[in-house]
Amino acid sequence: MFKFTLRRLFFAVPTLLVISFVIFALLDLAPNNPTGDLPLTIPPEVREQIRAALGLDQPFLIRYLRWLHQFFINEPLNILEQITGWQFGDGHRLRVLSWATRSPVVDLVVQRMPQTLWVVGLSYLFGVLLAIPIGVLSAYKQYSIFDQIGTFISMVGYSVPTFFTGVLLIVVFSSYLHWFPSVYDTNLRVTDWSSLMAQIKQMFLPVMVLTLYNVSHISRFVRASMLDNLHQDYVRTARAKGVKEKTVLLVHVLRNSLIPVVTVIALGVPTIFSGAIITEQVFRVNGLGQLLIVAVQGGDIPMVQTLTFIFAVLIVLFNLIADVLYGILDPRIRYD
Amino acid sequence: MTDVAAIPSTVSTTPPRSLMAATWRQFRAHRGGFAGLIVFVAILLIVFIGPLIHSVDPNKIDIRAKNQGPSLLHPFGTDNLGHDMLAQVMAGGRISLAVGITAMLLALFLGTLVGVTSGYFRRLDGPLMRLTDLFLALPLLPLLLVIIMLFRDTLRSYFGPETGIFILIVFVIGVTSWMHTARIVRGDVLAVKRLEFVMAAKSSGMREYRIILKHILPNVMSSIMVSATLGIASAIITESALSFLGLGFPSDFPTWGRLLFDGASFLQITPSRVLWPGLAISLTVLSVNYLGDAVRDALDPRMLKS
Numbered sequence: 001m002f003k004f005t006l007r008r009l010f011f012a013v014p015t016l017l018v019i020s021f022v023i024f025a026l027l028d029l030a031p032n033n034p035t036g037d038l039p040l041t042i043p044p045e046v047r048e049q050i051r052a053a054l055g056l057d058q059p060f061l062i063r064y065l066r067w068l069h070q071f072f073i074n075e076p077l078n079i080l081e082q083i084t085g086w087q088f089g090d091g092h093r094l095r096v097l098s099w100a101t102r103s104p105v106v107d108l109v110v111q112r113m114p115q116t117l118w119v120v121g122l123s124y125l126f127g128v129l130l131a132i133p134i135g136v137l138s139a140y141k142q143y144s145i146f147d148q149i150g151t152f153i154s155m156v157g158y159s160v161p162t163f164f165t166g167v168l169l170i171v172v173f174s175s176y177l178h179w180f181p182s183v184y185d186t187n188l189r190v191t192d193w194s195s196l197m198a199q200i201k202q203m204f205l206p207v208m209v210l211t212l213y214n215v216s217h218i219s220r221f222v223r224a225s226m227l228d229n230l231h232q233d234y235v236r237t238a239r240a241k242g243v244k245e246k247t248v249l250l251v252h253v254l255r256n257s258l259i260p261v262v263t264v265i266a267l268g269v270p271t272i273f274s275g276a277i278i279t280e281q282v283f284r285v286n287g288l289g290q291l292l293i294v295a296v297q298g299g300d301i302p303m304v305q306t307l308t309f310i311f312a313v314l315i316v317l318f319n320l321i322a323d324v325l326y327g328i329l330d331p332r333i334r335y336d
Numbered sequence: 337m338t339d340v341a342a343i344p345s346t347v348s349t350t351p352p353r354s355l356m357a358a359t360w361r362q363f364r365a366h367r368g369g370f371a372g373l374i375v376f377v378a379i380l381l382i383v384f385i386g387p388l389i390h391s392v393d394p395n396k397i398d399i400r401a402k403n404q405g406p407s408l409l410h411p412f413g414t415d416n417l418g419h420d421m422l423a424q425v426m427a428g429g430r431i432s433l434a435v436g437i438t439a440m441l442l443a444l445f446l447g448t449l450v451g452v453t454s455g456y457f458r459r460l461d462g463p464l465m466r467l468t469d470l471f472l473a474l475p476l477l478p479l480l481l482v483i484i485m486l487f488r489d490t491l492r493s494y495f496g497p498e499t500g501i502f503i504l505i506v507f508v509i510g511v512t513s514w515m516h517t518a519r520i521v522r523g524d525v526l527a528v529k530r531l532e533f534v535m536a537a538k539s540s541g542m543r544e545y546r547i548i549l550k551h552i553l554p555n556v557m558s559s560i561m562v563s564a565t566l567g568i569a570s571a572i573i574t575e576s577a578l579s580f581l582g583l584g585f586p587s588d589f590p591t592w593g594r595l596l597f598d599g600a601s602f603l604q605i606t607p608s609r610v611l612w613p614g615l616a617i618s619l620t621v622l623s624v625n626y627l628g629d630a631v632r633d634a635l636d637p638r639m640l641k642s
Contacts, residue, residue, distance in 0.1 A: 319473065
């Protein structure tokens with residue numbers, strides 16, 4: 001298992017390098033000029049200086065290598081310095097700078113991360129916690145009314161796009177009922193009871209939208225996996241030797257059914273981040289997704305490059321986690 | 337179902353023998369799938385035949401009749417420029433469905449091509465599957481946004497604003513959603529390749545491409561069909577998500593996602609502007625998903641009752 005993990009880790013490095021190259025090449029090959037939006041009155045030599053200041057006067061490969069160096073060596077060293085207080089070298093390292101704000105991209109990402117993590121993380125947690133009991137009950141009482149309604153709702157939740165549920169909830173709960181605010185206020189500091197309530201209130205709608213989507217997504221897998229296991233021989237054996245029904249269901253069947261579900265949950269984490277791009281746009285949460293959209297619209301290439309690459313790292317990482325978890329949880333799977 | 341009885345069979349009580357009839361019977365038994373088919377056909381009819389009945393130009397601006405509620409003249413009301421919403425939703429549906437279906441066909445073609453070649457030719461299997469893994473690891477939504485932002489203007493100047501963006505979006509969605517089809521088709525091809533009739537065809541000197549077209553493809557058709565139905569749904573969702581983020585079609589060339597995006601700014605005045613396009617997207621995707629479920633069940637030989 002350890003050898004397999006190491007091998008996969010080694011394989012992840014070239015994958016990530018290729019992905020970063022693809023993203024970089026795509027952004028570079030695009031017929032779009034970062035200085036194109038500047039006024040035409042700027043003389044050509046100044047324009048050249050602007051391009052040089054952005055680092056655009058160098059050949060493609062050099063710029064790519066510089067980005068790699070900045071992202072993989074300088075930024076981790078900076079983070080290490082901040083955490084430990086140690087000093088590496090003279091502390092003056094080139095960092096990936098955003099063209100729009102001229103501040104380091106990683107700092108902006110660190111600023112935006114908490115909002116996204118709170119909304120996405122909570123909704124994923126609620127999604128998993130709700131999906132497992134719903135899936136178990138629906139499979140155990142297959143074709144019952146609960147199962148019929150549950151399957152229908154999960155199909156609806158799976159099909160209705162989050163940008164529609166989000167807008168619909170805003171219409172109902174913000175416009176008509178005035179229960180929850182429709183815009184997320186990031187400046188809110190939780191200091192006392194009333195600000196905590198305000199925070200919960202403003203998080204309610206975005207979290208609910210994403211939770212609905214996650215529940216319907218995961219509960220379908222839980223139900224299918226439970227159904228696969230419920231008709232296996234070991235369940236009949238357990239019942240025949242007089243094990244209590246509750247134990248059969250919750251210990252024998254559930255434990256075996258959760259193996260594929262755990263991998264589905266792990267694989268779903270990166271997709272959830274990209275789903276949050278849309279939800280953040282609906283509720284005006286200024287998280288990572290919103291940062292990306294603004295960067296895309298403003299043509300802020302280093303920002304887009306770094307953010308897209310961070311998303312790619314998440315995907316590769318969670319694929320790896322899912323594979324390794326599957327191997328650990330299911331003794332029938334042996335990779336070596 | 338009545339024409340099946342005409343087929344002579346040894347025992348009159350046996351169910352239909354032909355595969356198509358059995359599949360259809362299995363499909364009919366799936367109530368959700370059948371309902372999905374009816375709803376999907378109804379949406380297609382409304383969107384394509386509806387404009388003949390409700391013949392209002394979707395782009396006609398009537399500023400005096402702006403932000404109206406539903407009336408006999410404008411059943412879905414009007415927007416802030418006096419566009420008739422029903423006509424807009426129908427026009428948007430034509431584009432959304434066209435994008436969904438074309439993108440699905442492109443993704444299906446690419447997926448089948450990659451799947452069949454990597455399943456059939458062992459030498460290409462490794463590289464092609466690594467390529468598939470690589471595409472699966474790409475963060476799709478951010479990349480779609482980036483590609484559209486960067487190439488939108490160039491394509492617009494080449495093909496005109498409408499065709500340019502249509503080509504771009506269909507191409508981009510198709511190119512980024514073939515991977516699941518490729519994996520499923522490859523698995524099926526690997527299984528079919530070992531069967532005896534393929535060996536027989538090979539030993540009788542049949543050309544490779546004829547074996548693939550005549551023997552392999554018909555046998556992996558069922559999984560291609562399932563990916564096709566589910567592909568339409570995801571293509572429609574992706575297109576509306578892009579339009580919703582303001583990076584899809586322009587406003588004068590509305591799709592359901594774009595209508596929803598434009599309507600979201602007028603939530604307080606005319607909430608129905610959000611409701612109708614959103615409902616249309618949701619109903620289409622829901623019906624197509626049910627359809628896909630039913631097709632999968634109907635084509636699954638394990639589910640086929642004799």
